[in-house]
Amino acid sequence: xxxxxxxIIESYRGRPLRIMEVCGTHTHEIFRLGIRKILPExxxxxxxxxxxxxxxxxxxxxxxxxLALEKKVxxxxxxxxIRVPGxxxxxxxxxxxxxxxxTVYSPLDALETAEKxxxxxxxxxxxxxxxxxxxxxxxxRKALERKITxxxxxxxxxxxxxxxxxLKGSADAFLYPGHVSVITGTKIxxxxxxxxxxxxxxxFTAEEILSSLAAIVRLSGKKEPFFLNxxxxxxxxxxxxxxxxxIREVMQxxxxxxxxxxxxxxxxLELREKYISFDARKRFSVPEMTGEGxxxxxxxxxxxxxIKPCECPLFGKACTPLKPVGACMVSNEGACSAFYQYGEN
Amino acid sequence: MCVGLSARVVSIDKGTALIDxxxxxxxxxxxxxxxxxxxxxxxxxxxxxxxxxxxxxxxETDKIMEALxxxxxxxxx
Numbered sequence: 001x002x003x004x005x006x007x008i009i010e011s012y013r014g015r016p017l018r019i020m021e022v023c024g025t026h027t028h029e030i031f032r033l034g035i036r037k038i039l040p041e042x043x044x045x046x047x048x049x050x051x052x053x054x055x056x057x058x059x060x061x062x063x064x065x066x067l068a069l070e071k072k073v074x075x076x077x078x079x080x081x082i083r084v085p086g087x088x089x090x091x092x093x094x095x096x097x098x099x100x101x102x103t104v105y106s107p108l109d110a111l112e113t114a115e116k117x118x119x120x121x122x123x124x125x126x127x128x129x130x131x132x133x134x135x136x137x138x139x140x141r142k143a144l145e146r147k148i149t150x151x152x153x154x155x156x157x158x159x160x161x162x163x164x165x166x167l168k169g170s171a172d173a174f175l176y177p178g179h180v181s182v183i184t185g186t187k188i189x190x191x192x193x194x195x196x197x198x199x200x201x202x203x204f205t206a207e208e209i210l211s212s213l214a215a216i217v218r219l220s221g222k223k224e225p226f227f228l229n230x231x232x233x234x235x236x237x238x239x240x241x242x243x244x245x246x247i248r249e250v251m252q253x254x255x256x257x258x259x260x261x262x263x264x265x266x267x268x269l270e271l272r273e274k275y276i277s278f279d280a281r282k283r284f285s286v287p288e289m290t291g292e293g294x295x296x297x298x299x300x301x302x303x304x305x306x307i308k309p310c311e312c313p314l315f316g317k318a319c320t321p322l323k324p325v326g327a328c329m330v331s332n333e334g335a336c337s338a339f340y341q342y343g344e345n
Numbered sequence: 346m347c348v349g350l351s352a353r354v355v356s357i358d359k360g361t362a363l364i365d366x367x368x369x370x371x372x373x374x375x376x377x378x379x380x381x382x383x384x385x386x387x388x389x390x391x392x393x394x395x396x397x398x399x400x401x402x403x404x405e406t407d408k409i410m411e412a413l414x415x416x417x418x419x420x421x422x
Contacts, residue, residue, distance in 0.1 A: 106392025233400040
């Protein structure tokens, strides 16, 4: 009889195995489904930097607040960013002070907002990885085609491949993000395997996460780098070629600052020259803002897997979901939020 | 943030798909998937259909577990 994924995981008695779940949605689902509770002592799950809100530095929030309050633009943003603290204030605070800030579901909704409000400058806060970037690129390309001149983006988009390389050594294997992989395809993981980085692409149901963890347990026993796509019903080797072509057409790689990880060369995306007029930083002459988070906040170390959220002195005391100090407590996908919500310590 | 919504395509019109996600209907961009047809299942993220779903989750998991059991789990699907 075939062993179940759970049996493979629970019976593991090998060397200590550190598995980093890169995607914030995986972090949340793993907690919600109680998967951490069935792991044997030898397996440790580390919540990595795959929550775009969590890795967006405080300086980005400062820029957005500047645009809302000083330049009086209409900001459109994904809801997760609203309560992330900037150096002085969050977008929620800026809204209290009169800033016009709307939550949207899609970058295309932000473009529609611009079309419906021709007398206002509309800026979309573009955070997110490869999954989300095509939507921003589609909005920018449509804005150019339709000559919509009151739309622009404040960008902090990031890409994962260079981050994996930067995180090499933080874990024995990665649970690669399913929906980033939908866009990128899986060839990048074959290249990472050649560099000695192991991992599997995982889906998001209980069965998919468990079978992915079981695959890591089983393949780790072979003592050589591995890769397996455990989400083939959605993720292909080629990814989404139209989405990748769109990203290449509209954006180009740049260095990017990650909260906690510092600047990772080539891990960001910025608008190409053809689309540069849609860059809100240039359009509104946004001054350089490096930003500064709360000095006691340990989000950076949490994101690198160096400490558990509960080892941060602020966790559950000065920093709670109701009054978050760090981004990892704000976002529903953040490790601190998940630890707090599900009571793990 | 990279959460996806699986949905059935109800109709297509000029790069826009009407989708049905467990009874909730909305329009999304279908511009990043070629030859999408009514009845196809797609993964939707932030208002954009980003991938076709080719199999149900249960069958997929069964195949992976069988491959692991047979010792063939190192192949690239």
